[in-house]
Amino acid sequence: MSIPVVDLADFLSGDPKRKSDFVQQLGKAYEEVGFVAVKNHGIPDELIAQQYEFVQQFFSLPLEKKLHYEIPGLAGQRGYTSFGREHAKGSEAPDLKEFFQFGQMVVDGDAIKEEYPDNVKVSEVKDFNPTLVKAYQNFEKSGRSLLQAIALYLGLDEHFFDEQIHNGNSILRCIHYPPITKEPKSAIRAEQHEDINLITLLVGASADGLQILTKQNEWVGVTSLPDQIVVNVGDMLQRLTNNKLRSTTHRVVNPPREHWHTSRFSMPFFLHPRSETSLACLESCIDEKHPKAYPDATAGEYLDERLREIGLKK
Numbered sequence: 001m002s003i004p005v006v007d008l009a010d011f012l013s014g015d016p017k018r019k020s021d022f023v024q025q026l027g028k029a030y031e032e033v034g035f036v037a038v039k040n041h042g043i044p045d046e047l048i049a050q051q052y053e054f055v056q057q058f059f060s061l062p063l064e065k066k067l068h069y070e071i072p073g074l075a076g077q078r079g080y081t082s083f084g085r086e087h088a089k090g091s092e093a094p095d096l097k098e099f100f101q102f103g104q105m106v107v108d109g110d111a112i113k114e115e116y117p118d119n120v121k122v123s124e125v126k127d128f129n130p131t132l133v134k135a136y137q138n139f140e141k142s143g144r145s146l147l148q149a150i151a152l153y154l155g156l157d158e159h160f161f162d163e164q165i166h167n168g169n170s171i172l173r174c175i176h177y178p179p180i181t182k183e184p185k186s187a188i189r190a191e192q193h194e195d196i197n198l199i200t201l202l203v204g205a206s207a208d209g210l211q212i213l214t215k216q217n218e219w220v221g222v223t224s225l226p227d228q229i230v231v232n233v234g235d236m237l238q239r240l241t242n243n244k245l246r247s248t249t250h251r252v253v254n255p256p257r258e259h260w261h262t263s264r265f266s267m268p269f270f271l272h273p274r275s276e277t278s279l280a281c282l283e284s285c286i287d288e289k290h291p292k293a294y295p296d297a298t299a300g301e302y303l304d305e306r307l308r309e310i311g312l313k314k
């Protein structure tokens with residue numbers, strides 16, 4: 001299915017009409033579909049290509065080397081998480097994936113640094129960490145622009161989210177779905193779920209498989225052109241907007257049998273605010289037809305609850 005396509009260059013053009021058209025297109029797409037493809041997203045192609053290359057090198061290391069980077073007690077939030085550990089909320093069978101997570105680097109003296117575990121340094125793949133740092137910063141920048149557009153759509157100040165995401169708890173997740181060697185029991189590459197965070201930026205995955213559940217309750221495949229990234233609403237933004245913007249259910253299905261021998265790689269960037277940020281439903285999104293649907297919570301409290309539900313936190 002082709003999801004709506006928006007052009008971030010319109011938002012950044014300085015032309016008030018192009019900017020406000022972008023805001024309306026993005027907001028409408030998030031009310032209706034929850035997913036958009038973004039062109040002119042600002043993340044350099046060479047950087048994405050490099051990141052893919054290093055990520056493939058990392059996952060092709062022998063398991064005992066990768067296990068060095070799986071750090072107990074971090075709930076998978078930094079470093080390596082081995083195959084079969086994470087399951088979707090409400091699902092028993094683990095997903096068919098392994099992944100590596102990279103988090104915020106605080107360099108401006110902000111005391112929030114104490115909240116974050118250090119990133120895990122991979123020594124076997126030269127330039128792995130510096131490349132993830134660059135990618136992380138680029139995703140943050142594009143994500144900030146998209147949230148500025150969302151703020152305007154919601155009638156908020158354009159910079160409403162800027163402070164909330166400054167040194168926020170965002171995660172860059174590099175995923176490997178290995179080749180499938182035997183009939184999977186009930187598991188698929190990634191079982192249906194909604195993302196936890198505000199928005200997710202996903203660069204072109206290396207193979208088909210991503211599907212979204214439409215309002216008509218049908219699973220449809222999502223494909224984006226190589227020069228686009230897919231950006232979807234997560235549960236934190238759905239919650240903040242009292243269900244005005246949709247955190248659409250999605251999954252990654254197994255390939256047809258003739259492609260079982262192939263790996264799939266993908267790199268979602270989960271944009272999170274600072275943990276103290278309130279996710280209380282915005283007053284402007286509450287009315288008689290839309291009574292307040294969620295109790296107040298901070299982003300930190302909510303994340304904690306969700307990490308327990310998916311088996312990453314005990």
Ligand SMILES: O=C(O)CCC(=O)C(=O)O
Nearest residue numbers: 190195205210252266268
């Ligand atoms: O691999 C993908 O294309 C999507 C992964 C995903 O939805 C997730 O990790 O939350």
Ligand SMILES: [Fe+2]
Nearest residue numbers: 193194195250
């Ligand atoms: Fe997801």
